[in-house]
Structure formats: structure tokens, C-alpha cells
Amino acid sequence: MSVENGIGVSVKRKEDQRFITGNGKYLDDINKFGQTHGHFLRSPYAFAKIKNIDLSAAKTAPGVVDIFTGADMTADGIGGLICGWGINSKDGSPHVAPPHPCLATDTVKHVGDQVAFIVAETLQQAKDAAELIDVDYEELKSVTDVRQAAAAGAPQVHEEAAGNQCYDWEIGDKAAVDAAFTNAHHITKIDLINNRVSPNPMEPRAALGEYDPGTGEYTLHTTSQNPHVARLLLSAFVGVAPENKLRVIAPDVGGGFGTKIFLYAEETTAVWASKRVGRPIKWTADRSESFLTDAHGRDHATHAEMAFDADGHILGFRVSTKANMGAYLSTFASAVPTYLYATLLNGQYKMPCIYAEVQALFTNTTPVDAYRGAGRPEATYVVERIMERAARDMNMDPTELRLKNFIQPDAYPYETPVIMTYDTGDYPLTMTTAKDMIDYTGFAARKAKSAANGKLRGIGSSAYIEACGIAPSAAVGSLGAGVGLWESAEVRFNPTGSVTVFTGSHSHGQGHETTFAQLIADQLGVPFESIEVVHGDTTKVPFGMGTYGSRSLAVGGSAITKAADKIVEKAKKIAAHLMEASADDIEHSHGVFSVAGTDKQLTIGEIAFAAYVPHNYPADLEPGLAENAFYDPLNFTFPAGTHIAEVEIDPDTGVVEVVDWAAADDFGNVINPMIVEGQVHGGVAQGIGQALLEGVVYDDDSGQLLTGSYMDYCMPRADNFPNFRVETTNTPCPSNPLGVKGCGEAGAIAAPAALMNAITDALGKEIDMPATSEKVWRAAQNA
Amino acid sequence: MTSVSMTVNGKSVNADVEPNTLLVQFIRENLRLTGTHVGCDTSQCGACTVHVNGDSVKSCTMLAVQADGSDVTTIEGLASGDDLHPMQTAFRENHGLQCGFCTPGMIMSAVDLVKRNPNPTEETIRKELEGNICRCTGYHNIVKSVKDASEKMGG
Incomplete structure (x- = not known):
């Protein structure tokens, strides 16, 4: 019924x-009686020693209630921020997690690092007072690029982390992969950059801290995706207050995309300082601060090799990735390029063996953590770019190579060489569905028509899989998670x-x-x-x-x-x-x-x-x-599907028009199809944004963030997209009572590879994301 | 301090404000109409869009004193009592919003868009919405909402 x-x-x-x-009641819409306004003085340098902070002029400025530095927090017994997932290196040693103070004590390690917190009657007064703080910095040579951070002689971001290494981790069977490559008929190799992006929920992060001296209770309103987790971290690790004396409220929150999972310095400082000043304190980021401090996403440099037999069957897969952690380890940063990434390198395929190694490195940049998809977009990008290149190398249709290698619908439960047990799916069905949706067989005619108009047309696929519905507590606990899920x-x-x-x-x-x-x-x-x-x-x-x-x-x-x-x-x-x-x-x-x-x-x-x-x-x-x-779930869930992108490129301008998009996804049972479609639209848009327009850029020399506003960081607009064709196929998930798999991240996971494969098809050559018109134009000129 | 007076959502309001007070600050902080949002500081995102004398304006680009004597409508003043504006209804019916933060600005821009283009094509809608950023919807259902509303608004 x-x-x-x-x-x-x-x-x-x-x-x-x-x-x-x-x-709606978003955080900045909430005001409290007697409220003050907080503002952070931030580091203008990527890397510098703080020799002295002189607050004398600022403290007497009009409207200033108080000003705090790292020394005040330390004196009050307030700890730094922590990373909640422990990763061990190949040699068994735990990852390096250097101190992450809310307010810098002796060094600043990225542009935007917090130096002082000014509390004043009005925001303008707090900002004016910040101008009067005299900080004596000794600027140091910085490093922002993950490959340069790994090089000999690179500036050392933390004393604790020799060679800037956070960890050097591995998964899979190296010997088996080496043997598979020895016996290979064909080997495809690829080098990929997964560009750093800024999540950019439209509501900037904000916090409103208050303290009730009558009950000894703190209340923190914060733009959080997980208020109980924020309370746990603030209580157990930072030491602001016991959990029973700390109430955390996340009201209407204007988008998250991962970046509002984490506990940040700002809300921590605001709630702590509210007791010190005896009045509520509100802090709201402006967009510049969002770019400087919201945890970024992606930023991988990867070399991958895939071995095939003479029939095009995969024999083995070898991946080596350098992952940029930024200046500090954010709340779940360590898990993203490991258990959320390398465990999905099996894709939808029968892969006899996989070996992946991931070196995580510190740089003088904003911390990197989970962004919509978190590790799985990076994995899909590697698998689906190399599958596409391999098909071209072997003169096969890329969809045929995939179909040849798919795990078959009767093969579940399917244990991959990288610890996942896929529970259900029908990968051939999602791919053929997507091909039908976009009229794959009619592409040649459309390409010819574009060519007649002087345009380059391309089509590209991405058959993604994700592990979500995270996660069985015992399983993640055995992999280093500090919490139950x-x-x-x-x-x-x-x-x-x-x-x-x-x-x-x-x-x-x-x-x-x-x-x-x-x-x-x-x-x-x-x-x-x-x-x-x-x-x-x-x-x-x-x-x-x-x-x-x-x-x-x-x-x-x-x-x-x-x-x-x-x-x-x-x-x-x-x-x-x-x-x-x-x-x-x-x-x-x-x-x-x-x-x-x-x-x-x-x-x-x-x-x-x-x-x-x-x-x-x-x-x-x-x-x-x-x-x-x-x-507590029994297993991860495994949404999967195929997205196919079709693009038309004007070789004279380098402008890529996304002319069609087909998404066939298996999300298991669907509760509200309208909402599910909307989630796919939004995810695809973020994936297209990463592939085509977005990219966080730091100046190599100074470590300055060059993409610090919407004038410089290209956010996707309505006219960057086509209408999306979205359909779902459905194999109910056996490991939860609703039979559902999850749909929020799929689009962002699938889209970048599909789009870049389509651009490769159009240009006849490969470029890195983002495929800006300049980059595409240059490639088209040299085609 | 400078004295400003204007009509906002049909009501006369006046206040003494600092000369550098932005219209959006006046709306949010003085009038406590918090449906108008601030999403950036470079007049790119459009979350703060309101109508000034019937035209859509990013209220972060205008000083309160520049709106002196104007007739301002914010998202709170768009409906007639309990009767939603067709654009509001269309956004709900077509799932044209997710987190809702960009929505007030998006709806205010869209109303002006349809006023100027009574029968907008999809292409026109996409081009005209260039000044409003949404991070959630991929714009697909926003475009659908605007098209739907334009038909119901008798275009």
C-alpha cells in the first residue's frame, strides 16, 4: 500500500x-542581548615567526571590550584543535600531528592564520582596533605546492614533521601488483593533478558564544554539520567546558559540503572568550575569511599505472599520491586521502590486485579536509581518467573497456583488494542506461555537425563508485577513527x-x-x-x-x-x-x-x-x-553509476560548453525522488565547477592566496551548465532497513572525470583541471 | 550620523545611521529584516538582492543614504499576506532551493528578470541570473522555477 x-x-x-x-534563521540572523562583536587579526604572511605583539594602542581604541592572544588561551588551559583519525605510516609510526593552536603563539603557518581576537561593541570598532595591533613578524620562506613540499631542502612547516611528512601510508599487495605488471600485455600510465578547491557554501561560517554565570553553562551557536561532534571536541580535547555544561546549536545552516564538519579556531575562541568578557560574542566570516580559513578540498598529485592482458582485462593497478594537508591537520583530514580514497581505487572493476601509497605533506596553506565526496572524487578521477586513456591506447571504445571489466551483478558480495566489500549493484545497467540517455551511438553524427561549424565536440564517461553511509563503528575504529559513526x-x-x-x-x-x-x-x-x-x-x-x-x-x-x-x-x-x-x-x-x-x-x-x-x-x-x-550500520553503502558528459569547444576562444549530461545512478531505494534529483544536480555542478572553473591558487614565492574572493575564484553560474538528464536504477541496499545508499556526493564524485574525458576526446590531448578557456585554447592551438 | 527615511515593504521607516552604512546593513541591523543575506563582500553573489523603486539592486552595493526617499521591497514584503508571490510558489513547487541561503536574493532577481522579460527562454534566464550564485542546486531547478513562474505571472 x-x-x-x-x-x-x-x-x-x-x-x-x-x-x-x-x-529562515541562519546564524547571523540571531542576536543576543548585550552582544559584542568579534574579529580576528590574521597573518598577512604564509610563514613567519611572531617576535612580539603590541596590543597597547588597540586595547584603548573606541568600543574595544577586550583583545586576546594565544598566550591568554594557553594560560587558561585551552588546548589546540585536534585531528580525530589516526593514520599509521608504512613503518608503523603514527602520523605527525603538530600543535594547532586557535590563536598563534610563536609562529603563523598560512596566510589567514589567527593572531589575535578583538572583541568590541561593534564590528567596525573591532576591525578598526585590529589595525592598531602592532605585530613584529620575521617572515620565513614558505612552501605551498605539495610536490615542492616533498622536495629536498623545502622549507619546513613544522619542526615535528621532518621533510614536511605527515604520514607515508600504503594499502594493498605490492608484490602481487609487481608480478601482475611483469606479465602485462599493455601498461597505461598517467600523471594527474586533482586541483585544490574551496567549498564555498553560500552562508559564510559564523559563531555566537555566550556564557551563563548562573548555571556555568556555555551556549555556542555555530554553522556546523554536526553539533554534537563539535561539543565532544570542545569538551574532551579543547577543554572549554564539560559536555553537560556546553550546549551547541546549529540553526538553519546555509550549505556545508563538508567544510562545516570541522571544529575551527573561530567558534572555539568565541565561546571561550564569552566567559572572559561576560557577554555574548558574535563572529561572522566575510567571504575573504571563508577563502582563507574554510578547509579546502582535494589537492592531490598522483602517478598511476594500470596493467592489462591482451584482451583488455585489468591485471593490476598501482597508484602513488602526494596529498596536501595544508598547514595543520584538520578534524578528519588524515582519513580523506587514505581510507576514503585508496579504498575506492578498485572502482567498479574486477581488479585482481591493487597497491597504493599515499604521502601526506604539510604546506603553508589553508588546511585541507573533506569536501563533498572526500577522497572518493579523487579516487574516481584517477580510475576513470586512466581507464579512458587505456581505452584510447588500446584503440577501444572507453565504455566497452569498462563494460568488459565491470564486476557482474551476480558477483555480490564482492570483496575488493582494498578492504571494501561491495554489497550490491548493477554496473552494466547504469552504464547502458546513461549511454541510452545521451544517445551515445548518435555522437559521431553530432561530432561531425560540430566540426562543420568549426567546433570540437567530445564525449566522456565516468563510472564511479563510492563508499558512504559512513560507517560501521567497529570497522572505522579498527582503521583509526577516534569516534563511532x-x-x-x-x-x-x-x-x-x-x-x-x-x-x-x-x-x-x-x-x-x-x-x-x-x-x-x-x-x-x-x-x-x-x-x-x-x-x-x-x-x-x-x-x-x-x-x-x-x-x-x-x-x-x-x-x-x-x-x-x-x-x-x-x-x-x-x-x-x-x-x-x-x-x-x-x-x-x-x-x-x-x-x-x-x-x-x-x-x-x-x-x-x-x-x-x-x-x-x-x-x-x-x-x-x-x-x-x-x-550502527552493518556496512558502508555503495552507490554507483555512470555519468556521461558531452562538450563542444570553440577552438578560437577555448570556451568549453557543456552541452549535455546524462547521470544514471544506483542509490538503492529512493524516499523522495525530487530531492534526490536535486542532490544529483548540485553534486554534478560542483564537479563541473572543479573541472572547468574552480581552483585555489597560491603565489609560489610569497605563499599569498591569489584566489581570495569571487572576483578571482571562479564560481559556477547558471549559464555554465546545461539541463541535466538524471535517472536512477535501483538495487536496494541489503545492509540497512530502508535499502537506501545515499545520493548527496555522487555528482561531485562522478563529474570531474566525465567532463575531463569529454574534453580530452574533443581536443585529442589531455590537460589538467581546471580546464579554463586559456588552457583549452592553448591546447587547441597546438592540436 | 545622517537621517534616512524610506518605505520598506509598505511601511515608512526612518533612522539615524552612519553615512557609510550599507543598505543591506540598514535592512538587516536597523530593521531586523534578516531575510536579505550577505554571502560575499565583492557584490558577486547576489544574496542581498532587494527591489529599490521596483528594480533589483544588490543592497551591499548601495548606501542606506542613497536609498533615502526610495520604495524598498525585501523578500519579507514580496507576498501579499499569506498569498505567496508566484515566484515564491514556483521555487517551492520546482525544488528551486536547497539550503535556502541564496534563495531570497535569487527570488528577488528572478521577479525583476520576469518583469523585464515576460517570456524568458531558458538561455535568457541563465544569462540574467549570472549575478546570483547558488552552490546547492546546479541552477537546474532554479531555471525551471523561473520559467514556471513566468508562465503563471501571465507572461
Whole structure:
């Protein structure tokens, strides 16, 4: 039976009403009585010693409440920021995690590093006072490029990290791969740069810290994807306050894309300093600060080699990557180029053996951490670029080479050589679906037509796989994670039959208020309008690990379903009592409880009322109808699919027009197709942005960020994109009760390789991302 | 301090402001109309778009004193009571928003776009929205929303 506004329906979003009328409450929209304004003085240098900080003139400037430096935080016992995932090098040694102070103490290590925190009556006064702070710097030679950081004689970012190395990690079977290459008929090699990008959620990061001397409680409003994790880190590692004295609220958050997962210096400093000044402190980043301090994404340099037999079957895969960590290790940075990257190098293929080594390096740049896809886009980019090149080397159609090597639909569970066990999928189906969507066979005619108009046309594919729905706690714990990756939920009936769902997932655009309500509408038959989803407040929501890694539905949604299962179990007992039957005889369907073989029935609303007004109630049951659940997944989920891009290039201008896009994705069961399509659109757009337009650039000499505003960093606009063709194929995920896999990151994972392969096809030569018109024009001139 | 007065969402307002106060600051901080957002500091993103005397304006590029005597409409003033503007409805019906942060500016720009182009093609919509950045939707459903609204607005 399908339920109105239930599973599988494109229900319009609950949350939209407040956003389209200007009634959203983002962090900067919130103000507190007596609020002050915080501003950070930031390092103008990429690398410098701080010899002295003179605050005397600034402290007496108009409106200044107080000014803090690293010494103040240290004196107060406030620790630095930590990385929550331990990676061991090949030799077994733990990764190098140098101190990461919120306010610099003796050195600054990237442009934008925090030096002092000025608190004033107005933001303008805080900024004016910052101009009066006299910092005596001794500038040092810096390094920003990851390959240069690895070179002998490179400037040393941290004393603790010899050769700038954070870790030198490996996975797979080196000997087996070496043997496979010895026996190869054909070997394809490739060198790739995965360009550094800035996530750029449209709402800049912000924080509002306050302290209540009456209760000793701190409250931090912060633009976070995971407020409970922020609270844990602030409490257990930074030492601001015990968890029970710290409330973290993430209100409406205007996009995250990974960069709002992490605990940053700014919110830490603001909440700590609120007690010192005895008043609330608000800090809101301007866009320049976002570019300087929001954790960046990607920034890999990779050499890869793939060995094939005479029939084009893969024999082995060898990958060596240098990953830029930036100046400090951000919250989950170490995991991104290792367990979120190299474990996906198997792609969708039967690969007998894989060996990957990853050297992570420090540079004088903004820290790098998870950005939409986090490691999996980088893996897909390597696998799908080398597959495309190999096909061209062997004079095969690239899609045929892929089809020849795909894991077949009857091969699950499929254990890869890099520790993943794929649970389900149909890779040939997603690829043939995408080919049909874009009329792959008609491409030659379209290419000829473009050529007649003096244009170069190209087509390129990307068959991606991701591991998401992160993650089984025991599995990630064994790989170095410092946290469990379960999710929690409470389903609470109110006496009048409406329902409040509390979830540890956090929505910052994903539409959880709608999708999660659909789950309850479907399972418990409660009208969609009578369901409220609450998230983002550590005091309201029992617990949570937050939203990232396409985990909200697979893990958070499963926790809600599990709590609803408990509701059903209890409701059956109440119903049995009210209808004078045995609980074993009570049947449940979408919120209607009936006695088997009779016409007696009660609705969940009637049962909820009896639970809260228990005048006629089972003696052995507690009153109330509210249940908590924690859900720890059994496995990762493995969304996969094929995206095919078609481009037309004007060789006279180098402008690449993305003329068509076909996305065929297997996300397992789909709860709200409209929202899922929207997630694919957005992910693809970010992937196209990375491939075509975006790139963080540092000046080699000075280490200055050259792309520090929207004047310099090219954000994709509406006229950079075509309409996207999006379809889903569906093999339900066997490892969670909803059968869902996750859809939020797929587009960003698939798109860069598809687009660059299409550009390669058009130009007849390979270039690195971003394929700016200048780069494409140069390539076209020399074609 | 300089005195400014204007009509915002049909109401007369006046205040003494510093001469360097931006219109967006006046709207957000003085009037507490926080539906108008600030997403950048270089007038690129368009999250702060409002209507001044019927034309769309990035309110971060205009001083409050320059709007003295003007008729300003913000996202909060677009609906007539509980009746949403067709553009607002179209964004909801076509899933033209995700995180919602760019949405008020996007809707205000789109209303002006349709006023100037009653029957916009997809190409026109994409070109005209160049001054508004959205990071969530890939613009696909925004374009669809604007097209849908233009038809309902009687274009």
C-alpha cells in the first residue's frame, strides 16, 4: 500500500516555506542581548615567526571590550584543535600531528592564520582596533605546492614533521601488483593533478558564544554539520567546558559540503572568550575569511599505472599520491586521502590486485579536509581518467573497456583488494542506461555537425563508485577513527497524535525535515503535516554524529525507523489491552492496529492518547509513547553509476560548453525522488565547477592566496551548465532497513572525470583541471 | 550620523545611521529584516538582492543614504499576506532551493528578470541570473522555477 506523502513520493519540502519568505534563521540572523562583536587579526604572511605583539594602542581604541592572544588561551588551559583519525605510516609510526593552536603563539603557518581576537561593541570598532595591533613578524620562506613540499631542502612547516611528512601510508599487495605488471600485455600510465578547491557554501561560517554565570553553562551557536561532534571536541580535547555544561546549536545552516564538519579556531575562541568578557560574542566570516580559513578540498598529485592482458582485462593497478594537508591537520583530514580514497581505487572493476601509497605533506596553506565526496572524487578521477586513456591506447571504445571489466551483478558480495566489500549493484545497467540517455551511438553524427561549424565536440564517461553511509563503528575504529559513526533518533508522539522526530543528522539543504517526515508518515500513518523534525541542538536532540559522507538517510534515517519499530511494538501492547486481545494477534499497517480476523481496530493517534491519558492501560507498561534508538550500520553503502558528459569547444576562444549530461545512478531505494534529483544536480555542478572553473591558487614565492574572493575564484553560474538528464536504477541496499545508499556526493564524485574525458576526446590531448578557456585554447592551438 | 527615511515593504521607516552604512546593513541591523543575506563582500553573489523603486539592486552595493526617499521591497514584503508571490510558489513547487541561503536574493532577481522579460527562454534566464550564485542546486531547478513562474505571472 502506498501512503500519501510516504516513501517514494516527491513531496514538496516542509522547510521551503520559511526560506522563500525570508524567515529562515541562519546564524547571523540571531542576536543576543548585550552582544559584542568579534574579529580576528590574521597573518598577512604564509610563514613567519611572531617576535612580539603590541596590543597597547588597540586595547584603548573606541568600543574595544577586550583583545586576546594565544598566550591568554594557553594560560587558561585551552588546548589546540585536534585531528580525530589516526593514520599509521608504512613503518608503523603514527602520523605527525603538530600543535594547532586557535590563536598563534610563536609562529603563523598560512596566510589567514589567527593572531589575535578583538572583541568590541561593534564590528567596525573591532576591525578598526585590529589595525592598531602592532605585530613584529620575521617572515620565513614558505612552501605551498605539495610536490615542492616533498622536495629536498623545502622549507619546513613544522619542526615535528621532518621533510614536511605527515604520514607515508600504503594499502594493498605490492608484490602481487609487481608480478601482475611483469606479465602485462599493455601498461597505461598517467600523471594527474586533482586541483585544490574551496567549498564555498553560500552562508559564510559564523559563531555566537555566550556564557551563563548562573548555571556555568556555555551556549555556542555555530554553522556546523554536526553539533554534537563539535561539543565532544570542545569538551574532551579543547577543554572549554564539560559536555553537560556546553550546549551547541546549529540553526538553519546555509550549505556545508563538508567544510562545516570541522571544529575551527573561530567558534572555539568565541565561546571561550564569552566567559572572559561576560557577554555574548558574535563572529561572522566575510567571504575573504571563508577563502582563507574554510578547509579546502582535494589537492592531490598522483602517478598511476594500470596493467592489462591482451584482451583488455585489468591485471593490476598501482597508484602513488602526494596529498596536501595544508598547514595543520584538520578534524578528519588524515582519513580523506587514505581510507576514503585508496579504498575506492578498485572502482567498479574486477581488479585482481591493487597497491597504493599515499604521502601526506604539510604546506603553508589553508588546511585541507573533506569536501563533498572526500577522497572518493579523487579516487574516481584517477580510475576513470586512466581507464579512458587505456581505452584510447588500446584503440577501444572507453565504455566497452569498462563494460568488459565491470564486476557482474551476480558477483555480490564482492570483496575488493582494498578492504571494501561491495554489497550490491548493477554496473552494466547504469552504464547502458546513461549511454541510452545521451544517445551515445548518435555522437559521431553530432561530432561531425560540430566540426562543420568549426567546433570540437567530445564525449566522456565516468563510472564511479563510492563508499558512504559512513560507517560501521567497529570497522572505522579498527582503521583509526577516534569516534563511532552511529546515529541516534527519538520518535516522540504527543498526546494529540502529532509526532516530533529528533534526529542527530543535521540538514543544511538536504531536506531532512521532509524526507524524515515521509519515513514516519509511511511507517506510522501519521499525516505528514503533523510531523515535525528537530535537529541541530545538543540540548533537544539526545545524541548525534551529524551529516556528512552521504550518511543521513542510510544511518540517521535507519535510526528513525528503528525508533519507530519500537513505537510499533509498544503500541501493539497498548492496542491489545484496549481491544482486549493478545498482543500476538495485533496486526499493524501504516499506523492502524487491528485484531487479526476481526474488524476491531485502533489508530496510532488513539493509542498515543491512551498512552498519555492512561486511565485504561496495561498494568505492566510505562505510560507515554516516545522511543529512542541508536543505529550502527552493518556496512558502508555503495552507490554507483555512470555519468556521461558531452562538450563542444570553440577552438578560437577555448570556451568549453557543456552541452549535455546524462547521470544514471544506483542509490538503492529512493524516499523522495525530487530531492534526490536535486542532490544529483548540485553534486554534478560542483564537479563541473572543479573541472572547468574552480581552483585555489597560491603565489609560489610569497605563499599569498591569489584566489581570495569571487572576483578571482571562479564560481559556477547558471549559464555554465546545461539541463541535466538524471535517472536512477535501483538495487536496494541489503545492509540497512530502508535499502537506501545515499545520493548527496555522487555528482561531485562522478563529474570531474566525465567532463575531463569529454574534453580530452574533443581536443585529442589531455590537460589538467581546471580546464579554463586559456588552457583549452592553448591546447587547441597546438592540436 | 545622517537621517534616512524610506518605505520598506509598505511601511515608512526612518533612522539615524552612519553615512557609510550599507543598505543591506540598514535592512538587516536597523530593521531586523534578516531575510536579505550577505554571502560575499565583492557584490558577486547576489544574496542581498532587494527591489529599490521596483528594480533589483544588490543592497551591499548601495548606501542606506542613497536609498533615502526610495520604495524598498525585501523578500519579507514580496507576498501579499499569506498569498505567496508566484515566484515564491514556483521555487517551492520546482525544488528551486536547497539550503535556502541564496534563495531570497535569487527570488528577488528572478521577479525583476520576469518583469523585464515576460517570456524568458531558458538561455535568457541563465544569462540574467549570472549575478546570483547558488552552490546547492546546479541552477537546474532554479531555471525551471523561473520559467514556471513566468508562465503563471501571465507572461
